[in-house]
Amino acid sequence: MAATKKKQQKTKTSKRPYIIGFWTLFGIGFLAVVLIFLMAGWGAFGKMPNFEELENPETNLATEIFSSDGETLGKYYSENRTPIKYEDLPDHLVEALVATEDERFYKHAGIDAKGTIRAAVYLGTRGGASTITQQLSKLLFTEQVSNNPFARILQKVKEWIIATRLERQYTKEEIITMYFNKYDFVYQAVGIRSASKIYFGKEAKNLNIEESAVLVAMLKNAALYNPVRRPELVKQRRNQVFVQMYKNGYLSEQEKDSLQKLPLNLDFSPEGHDEGMATYFRVYLQGFMKDWIEKNPKPDDTEYSLYRDGLKIYTSIDSKMQQYAETAVERHISHLQKEFDRQNEKNRTAPFRDLNQEQINNIVKSAMRRSVRWREMKEQGKSEETILASFDKETKMRVFSWDGIKDTIMTPKDSIFYYKGFLQAGLMSMTPQTGEVKAWVGGTNFKHFKYDHVKQGKRQVGSTFKPFVYATAIDQLKLSPCDIMPKNRFTIEAGKYGNAKDWSPSNANGKYEGMISLKNALAQSVNTVTARLIDRTGPGPVIDLIKKLGVDTENFSEGPAIALGTEDMSLFEMVSAYSTFVNEGVYVKPVIVNRIEDKNGTVLYQHVPETRDVLNKEAAYVTVNILEGVTQYGSGVRLRGTYAKDFAHYKRGVTGYPYDFKNPIAGKTGTTQNQSDGWFMGMVPNLVTGVWVGAEDRAVHFPSLTYGQGATMALPIWGMYMKDLYADEELDVSKGNFPKPDNLSIQVDCEEYNEENQSETDSIPDELDF
DSSP states (O other): OHHHHHHHHHHHHHHHHHHHHHHHHHHHHHHHHHHHHHHHHHTTTSOOOOHHHHHSOOOOBOEEEEOTTSOEEEEEOSSOBOOOOGGGSOHHHHHHHHHHHOTTTTTSSSOOHHHHHHHHHTTTTTOOOOOHHHHHHHHHHOOOOOSOHHHHHHHHHHHHHHHHHHHHHSOHHHHHHHHHHHOBOSTTOBSHHHHHHHHHSSOGGGOOHHHHHHHHHHTTOTTTSOTTTOHHHHHHHHHHHHHHHHHTTSSOHHHHHHHHTSOOOOOOOOOOTTSSSSHHHHHHHHHHHHHHHHHSOOTTSOOOOTTTBOOEEEESOOHHHHHHHHHHHHHHHHHHHHHHHHHTTTOTTTTOOSOOHHHHHHHHHHHHHTSHHHHHHHHTTOOHHHHHHHTTSOEEEEEOOTTOOEEEEEOHHHHHHHHHTOEEEEEEEEOTTTOBEEEEEOOSOTTTOOOOTTTTOOEEOGGGGHHHHHHHHHHHHOOOTTOEEEOSOOOBOTTSSSOSSOBOOOOTTOOOOSEEEHHHHHHTTOHHHHHHHHHHHOHHHHHHHHHHTTOOOTTOOOSGGGGGTOSEEOHHHHHHHHHHHHTTTEEEOOBSEEEEEOTTOOEEEEOOOOEEEOSOHHHHHHHHHHHHHHHHHSTTGGGGTOOOSOHHHHHHHOSSOOOOOOSOOEEEEEEOGGGOEEEEEEEETTEEEEEEEEESSTTOOOSSHHHHSHHHHTHHHHHHHHHHHHHOGGGOOOOSOOOOOTTOOSOOOOOOOOHHHHHHTTSOOOOOOO
16 A cells, blocks of 8 residues: 555656646747737837828728719729728628628637637638638738748738737728728729729629629639639639528528529629720820829828829719710721721722822831830840831731721731721810810720820811801801802912912812802802901901910911811810800810819819800800701701712711701811811700811821711711710700890891702702812
8 A cells, every 4th residue: 555655656756847847838838929929019020010000001092083973984093992981881792701701700809719729720621710800911011921831920920910909999890891992803903892893893882692792702812713714613612602601691591592593794894094984085184183283282292192092083074975975986987997998998008098108108117116116125225127127027916906806917017007097086075164074085996096086186177167267257247147158269369368379269069150148158168258258357366266265376377278277176176166156155164173082082173164255145156056057958967867869878988877866956067188087066055076087197098078078977976976965864965946145136047048049058068178
């Protein structure tokens, strides 16, 4: 007995060092862990966020561009992130997140102890331990590290510390909101709001449950679970999200089973700077904002960042009108291009006309020097000889076509000829009373044709200049639309207005006999009558008028030939100038931005209208009245659906006919020399719209007036656009009469035309402006 007791005592004594050693090691380990956490919290293993940073975590917020009807037109960003508020997150989106990523989110304080132990015991095979708060801390404050185990452990420690601080600093709802705002869903979709727009074409608040599940499925690894590239894999992951929602009581089994059978139904719409709506407008707006930022610093005298400060720009553009405008341009130009290509099939210098080989070579060489290829090779130190040789080597490339992007093999030089052959277009629409620009289409495809034909481009305006001559004459001489003038040849002798030689313009139809009213003369674009008018007013007053109408006249000739549109003007200038006629003689400077706010909603800029009186109400109204004649019995009569003498011409060159408008419309077509430019300016009481059609180079054009006149090239775009506007009653585009001044002293109701004049109105003349 004593021996046994002695043996047990000896065994206890022999085990004691091991017990002491175990608890010593445990204590050292525990203290080491505590010390590691303390040191990490003190920043010994890398910078940790302070209180201020937790209050205001740095995020690159995209500047958002809004239409006047509240739609997002686009963004400027270094990261395409647009913040969202918790109340705009659908309940099922939040439920899917919690069920899938962190079941005990509402029960823990940043660290899920149960999940951590499970992950440690099963080495992560039964799920990870990272909470939503930890994931947010990683997104906000920690950087990606190597696969080094020690570095990864330290990063985890930092994530845990930051997570606990976040939980103390923010509510659960704020943590979820920050997480959704920060996560990168690839394709430049940073944050749930951008992701919703890009993958499903809608705001996050409008997501349905299956769409929410797709986006939550991507949170595991957005690059891997990419619904565009791996739809089946994402569908499997999405269905697992439904399983998790069922397990956590957010879905019934029946709901889960039915939802799992649904397809993905993506509406993928990338939001790169080359894609989306109003691309040309957004580039012009970018320049506007750059100028505004330079002149308007922050309160601390630093500059706003267009790409990181989350500004909100509220523009004048109406999203519906913009879409209708882009659709009209695309429909007509894609159709007209087929006829243009057909007429170039036997053109040995296609797509150019009227040029010799040397002139063509100069155009192509100039295009080479402006190309990205030339610039990049020049930066690499390549010789000019080597660069030029590279343009003759066949290479694989993807090129634009109206049937979609095509893969082909051609030389870079051939691609220049290919792209030179495309017709381009510009459209701008403006409310004359307020100056608000409602639609802006600068070209046919921004990704492939960057040049803006609304503001950047200036082209000869042809007969669309004539109303400025008429308006000057009416203002000075009180002329009436009913006044009769001879059509015979008219010459302004050399030297009278500084012209070097006699100037005697021709009429399009070659007819010079008889008399014609001013209203008919403008409707039929009779050049000799316009020449008589500018002789009576002088070119100077006409130039003074258009300068007051916002046109840059610095490089204008002061000779009488300007009456027929020899000078270059932008579509932007033309629309704002024509708007003055409709606005009773008051010029309103075009508006593109109504206000600018910072990310907190503080108003930084509010537009103040700029106006000036240019014409008296009477002269402005009479000018509009004369312009109504163009659509009553001039080259714009096809808008009425009453003209189809050449069916083949209409079938191959005109889109959307008949338009069949019955309401008052004032307008003017214009065609420049050699059919290089086709114009149509159309006006109703509360909307003025201008359209230009041509090619990048003036030597690329139709061979004849049949297809090359403004009434065929540009007017159909206006017709289709306005048909869509009138069909959308919410837009409230006027069909009424133009406002008439009280006590009008100039006669505008011309009831009696002589038989000769009336017979001439029954035919539609071609246009000739030189």
